[in-house]
Amino acid sequence: MNIIISKVELRRIVKNARNDGKTIGFVPTMGFLHDGHLSLIQRARKENDIVVTSIFVNPTQFDPNEDLDTYPRDMESDCELMASAGVDIAFFPTAESIYPHGYATYVQVEGNMTQVLCGRSRPTHFKGVTTVVTKLFHMVFPNLAYFGQKDAQQVAVLKQMVGDLDFDVKIVVCPIVREGDGLAMSSRNSYLTPEQRTQAPVLHRSLCKAKEMIANGERSAAIIKQNIEKKIDAIGSAAIDYVAVVNAHTLETMESLKGEILIAVAAKFGDTRLIDNIQIEV
Ligand code: AMP
Numbered sequence: 001m002n003i004i005i006s007k008v009e010l011r012r013i014v015k016n017a018r019n020d021g022k023t024i025g026f027v028p029t030m031g032f033l034h035d036g037h038l039s040l041i042q043r044a045r046k047e048n049d050i051v052v053t054s055i056f057v058n059p060t061q062f063d064p065n066e067d068l069d070t071y072p073r074d075m076e077s078d079c080e081l082m083a084s085a086g087v088d089i090a091f092f093p094t095a096e097s098i099y100p101h102g103y104a105t106y107v108q109v110e111g112n113m114t115q116v117l118c119g120r121s122r123p124t125h126f127k128g129v130t131t132v133v134t135k136l137f138h139m140v141f142p143n144l145a146y147f148g149q150k151d152a153q154q155v156a157v158l159k160q161m162v163g164d165l166d167f168d169v170k171i172v173v174c175p176i177v178r179e180g181d182g183l184a185m186s187s188r189n190s191y192l193t194p195e196q197r198t199q200a201p202v203l204h205r206s207l208c209k210a211k212e213m214i215a216n217g218e219r220s221a222a223i224i225k226q227n228i229e230k231k232i233d234a235i236g237s238a239a240i241d242y243v244a245v246v247n248a249h250t251l252e253t254m255e256s257l258k259g260e261i262l263i264a265v266a267a268k269f270g271d272t273r274l275i276d277n278i279q280i281e282v
Helices: 007-019 035-047 075-084 125-140 149-164 187-191 194-199 202-215 221-233
Strands: 002-004 024-029 050-055 089-091 144-148 170-174 238-247 260-269 272-281
Touching: 002 007, 007 024, 007 050, 007 089, 007 125, 024 035, 024 125, 035 050, 035 075, 035 144, 035 170, 050 075, 050 125, 075 089, 125 149, 144 149, 149 170, 149 260, 149 272, 187 272, 202 221, 202 260, 202 272, 221 238, 221 260
Parallel strands: 002 089, 024 050, 024 144, 050 089, 144 170
Antiparallel strands: 238 260, 260 272
């Protein structure tokens, strides 16, 4: 595995590979890799000649009061995991190379899609995501880029951006990888106290119950939402940020369930904010 810090060197290598007719699969991450990240890498490994994984804790997608400074990092373990999963190029850009002094250009998907769900409590988050992904796409020059369904709103926003701006890259969405008790894997799970860790699977349990209710014929978004809220509230220490039932592609709210729907939740366990979702075809 080739570890690269310089964006100039990375571009030289991937351009040569593309000129030789090789395909490039790209997995952007913020590191502290777990099996969720590795599932994206494994899929990219199967579908491409060259796999590039980036590790960059992107400052512009953190709001000022968020966990940028304390976000977990472990370069050594990340390199071992990437190498054993068959990554060809591990790209570790520096913040200075991504946002040099005087940096002033941002990419933003306007409107409802970035304002709802996580956008309500994280108003600058998606602007940071679309900006950094744009820059990384320009550096990595991928044919296919892999993202997790775990961040369903991020996927919807990036698909909108790629379509609107005519990026020549295909977004591949990979299923959520979970712990044995259903908790969606996340680098932020490492913040949880043992007690919070036992409580956090309530997010997945409440979504599974919603899925069961829908399978049994329930079509009211309000009733589904209330049921999820009740289940999470029953864990006294979890503070709900949102429970939303929306169109899976546009993220528009729906009252009566129809088509492809996304049920998404965010809740805080102490200072740790976790998200989860399920997508259902009704
Ligand atoms: P992050 O490092 O949290 O920015 O995540 C990098 C990529 O891994 C994103 O596309 C995430 O959606 C994806 N990802 C994170 N956790 C999971 C998971 N549990 N299952 C599948 N994909 C995930």
